[in-house]
Amino acid sequence: MIAPSSPHDAHPLLDVAIDAKRFGERMLLAGTRLSVARGEIVSLVGASGCGKSTLLRIVAGLDRDFAGTIMLDGAVQHGPSPQSGVIFQEPRLLPWLSVADNVSFPARARGACGARVDRLLDEVGLAGTGRLWPKHLSGGMAQRVALARGLFTQPRLLLLDEPFSAVDAITKMRLQDLLLSITRAHRTAALMVTHDLDEALYLSDRVLLMAAPDSQRAARIVREFAVDAPRPRTRDMTFNAALRADLFASLEALVPA
Numbered sequence: 001m002i003a004p005s006s007p008h009d010a011h012p013l014l015d016v017a018i019d020a021k022r023f024g025e026r027m028l029l030a031g032t033r034l035s036v037a038r039g040e041i042v043s044l045v046g047a048s049g050c051g052k053s054t055l056l057r058i059v060a061g062l063d064r065d066f067a068g069t070i071m072l073d074g075a076v077q078h079g080p081s082p083q084s085g086v087i088f089q090e091p092r093l094l095p096w097l098s099v100a101d102n103v104s105f106p107a108r109a110r111g112a113c114g115a116r117v118d119r120l121l122d123e124v125g126l127a128g129t130g131r132l133w134p135k136h137l138s139g140g141m142a143q144r145v146a147l148a149r150g151l152f153t154q155p156r157l158l159l160l161d162e163p164f165s166a167v168d169a170i171t172k173m174r175l176q177d178l179l180l181s182i183t184r185a186h187r188t189a190a191l192m193v194t195h196d197l198d199e200a201l202y203l204s205d206r207v208l209l210m211a212a213p214d215s216q217r218a219a220r221i222v223r224e225f226a227v228d229a230p231r232p233r234t235r236d237m238t239f240n241a242a243l244r245a246d247l248f249a250s251l252e253a254l255v256p257a
Contacts, residue, residue: 006076009088009198010034011074011231012036012037012038013036013037013038013073013156013189014034014035014036014070014071014072014154014189015069015070015071015072015139016032016033016034016035016044016055016059016068016069016070016156016193017032017033017056017069017070018030018032018033018055018058018066018067018068018069018147019066019067019068019163020066020067021033021054021058021063021065021066021067021068021071021218022065022067023213024042026163026213027174027213027218028053028054028207028213028219029051029055029058029066029161029217029218029219029220030119030217030218030220031218031220032055032068032081032219032221032254033218033220033221034208035050036157036189036191036199037189037191038156038187038189039183039187039188039189040053040182040189040190040205040206040207041180041189041190041192041203041204041210042168042189042191042192042204042206042207042208043191043192043194043200043203043204043207044056044191044192044193044194044208044245045194045195045197045200045208045209045210045211045213045251046210046212046219046251046254047121047212047251047254047255048195048212049212049213050211050212050213050219051210051212051213051218051219052193052210053161053162053193055193055210056159056191058070059078059084059159060080060084060192060240061078061079061081061084061161062086063077063081063148063172064079069180070235072084072122072154072157075218077168081155081205082106082107082153082154082155083155083156084155084156084158084159085106085150085151085152085153085154085155085157085158085159085188086150086158086159086160087143087146087147087150087158087159087160087161087163088146088163089161089163089165089166090166091134091139091142091145091146091224092146092147093137093142093145095133095134095135097134098130098131098132098133099106099121099126099129099130099131099132099133099134099137099145100114100118100121100130100131101116101238102134102145102149103117103120103121103130103145103148103204104116104117104149104151104152105149105152106149106153107151107152107153113152114130116152117130117148117152117250119218120151120152120155121145121148123148123151123182123185124144124148124178125144125178125183126136126141126144126145126146129141129145130228133155137213138171138172139166139167139168140167140168140171140175143163143164143166143167143171143175144175144178146163147163147175147178151182151186151188152251153221154186155188155193156188156189157188157189157190158179158183158188158189158190158191159190159192160179160190160191160192160196161192161251162193163175163179163192164176164199165194165195165196166190172199173235175221176199176203178204179203180231183215192204197244197247198237198244199243199250200247201227201237201240201243201247202233202237202247204227205227206224206226206227207224207225207227207247208223208224208225209221209222209223209224209225209250210222210255211252211254212254221248222241222254223250225246225247227240227243227250228240232252236250
């Protein structure tokens with residue numbers, strides 16, 4: 001079993017060891033190891049059903065029905081932590097709360113942290129929108145609010161589950177660049193699930209390829225791709241065409257015809 005680990009830090013921010021995760025009698029994950037360094041962006045890619053989102057939920061503390069250990073900044077995690085900000089595919093804003101109160105919701109601090117909320121909304125390009133209701137927001141605006149909410153507790157790690165898959169192409173590119181600027185400004189690491197291989201290569205320091213479970217084996221991380229291209233990167237992927245071709249071919253080989 002591959003045990004991906006970052007070369008950037010001998011003592012990673014996140015250290016994941018999942019010995020077993022079952023759905024009923026079915027073994028989904030077994031012997032899964034990965035780590036994320038401080039400030040690093042790591043993407044999980046693979047075909048549907050390979051356990052990417054389940055792995056992310058375990059790291060987020062949203063699924064405790066597994067055997068293993070999740071360590072964040074050297075401490076064993078037993079559930080959701082303010083040191084981790086979670087951003088889902090859908091913004092999941094509460095329609096009965098204003099934008100500002102949605103941002104501060106992780107701390108249940110409605111109206112009590114106005115200055116911090118205003119700074120975060122300004123940072124994600126939504127200055128002056130705090131009093132709006134979610135129904136007044138476009139999809140891209142709502143996902144920016146979700147990013148601000150994920151940052152509200154000043155987490156060390158962002159966990160993102162296909163965060164930009166529900167918006168149009170131009171908005172997606174803008175949100176990708178926003179994520180890069182946010183992680184750089186806050187020195188925040190990120191672990192992201194995505195089906196978009198170009199997105200993974202554009203954003204990540206490393207890409208981990210997962211294979212789906214079969215009758216013989218549980219889902220597993222089968223390859224690690226280090227993206228050594230300097231930033232800022234171009235979107236045409238000419239910075240590492242060979243790596244892109246290798247990643248696409250490796251994924252295709254794992255998907256049944």
